[in-house]
Structures are given as structure tokens and as C-alpha cells.
Amino acid sequence: xxxxxxxxxxxxxxxxxxxxxxxxxxxxxxxxxxxxxxxxxxxxxxxxxxxxxxxxxxxxxxxxxxxxxxxxxxxxxxxxxxxxxxxxxxxxxxxxxxxxxxxxxxxxxxxxxxxxxxxxx
Numbered sequence: 666x667x668x669x670x671x672x673x674x675x676x677x678x679x680x681x682x683x684x685x686x687x688x689x690x691x692x693x694x695x696x697x698x699x700x701x702x703x704x705x706x707x708x709x710x711x712x713x714x715x716x717x718x719x720x721x722x723x724x725x726x727x728x729x730x731x732x733x734x735x736x737x738x739x740x741x742x743x744x745x746x747x748x749x750x751x752x753x754x755x756x757x758x759x760x761x762x763x764x765x766x767x768x769x770x771x772x773x774x775x776x777x778x779x780x781x782x783x784x785x786x
Contacts, residue, residue, distance in 0.1 A: 686713030686752065687720045687730045688738055697731060699741050702751070710749040711742040719753055 689712060690697040702712050713735070714720040720730055733741075739750060 684715065685732055685734060686715065686738060687717050688713050688733045689720060689724055690729050690731050692729055697729065699731075699733075699738070701742065701745065701747055702754070704749070704751070708749055709745070709747045710751045711738050711747055712751050712754055713738055714753055723755060 689700045691700055699711065702710055704710050713733070714723070714730075717730065720728060735750065739748075742748070742750070
């Protein structure tokens with residue numbers, strides 16, 4: 666049993682307002698569109714970052730963004746059936762190619778291209 670009570674501590678599953686967020690967008694012809702993502706389990710989620718540096722570290726420095734409040738982002742995502750909001754996610758994609766050990770003094774190696782299948786005659 667805990668002897669101390671902390672009124673300002675939120676429960677782990679209790680949503681807490683995130684404040685102003687930097688939200689990744691896709692530029693359109695005359696407007697921008699908020700990008701939606703998927704969680705590792707496949708659920709759709711809106712994504713926001715608490716700092717532009719975190720957004721650039723995850724999605725790259727050329728990723729366009731807009732600044733929205735949490736309520737505005739949720740309001741934009743709700744008509745799409747997205748109720749989940751992920752704040753400050755990290756990229757969890759697998760590596761594009763297997764990493765090969767570098768030998769000091771030699772240029773970095775890349776994985777060899779796959780061979781063409783052998784056909785029997």
C-alpha cells in the first residue's frame with residue numbers, strides 16, 4: 666500500500682493533454698493533409714511530436730509539418746475513424762538492407778544483389 670498520495674500524478678493509462686504538437690503533413694495543391702500512421706499492431710493513429718527536432722529525427726529533416734493542439738488533431742482524425750493519438754513515436758521499421766561489418770580502411774560494403782533463379786533445361 667502506498668503511504669503517499671500525489672494528486673497531480675496521472676495514471677499510466679489516463680490520457681494527459683499533450684500541448685501544442687508538431688504534426689507531419691503531406692502538401693497538396695492548395696492545402697495540406699495530416700498524415701496518419703499505423704501502430705506496430707496495425708491500428709491507425711494520428712501522430713504528433715512535442716518538438717520539431719523529434720519530428721526531424723524520426724521522419725527526416727524535409728518532412729513538412731504544421732502546429733496543432735491535441736484537440737484540433739483529434740478533431741481532424743475522428744472523421745477518419747482514428748481515435749488513437751501517438752505522441753513522440755520512434756521509427757520502428759526494419760532495416761532496408763542487412764548491415765555488413767565494416768573493415769577499417771575499406772569502403773563500406775553493401776549486401777550482394779540476389780542471383781537470378783536457375784532454370785533447368
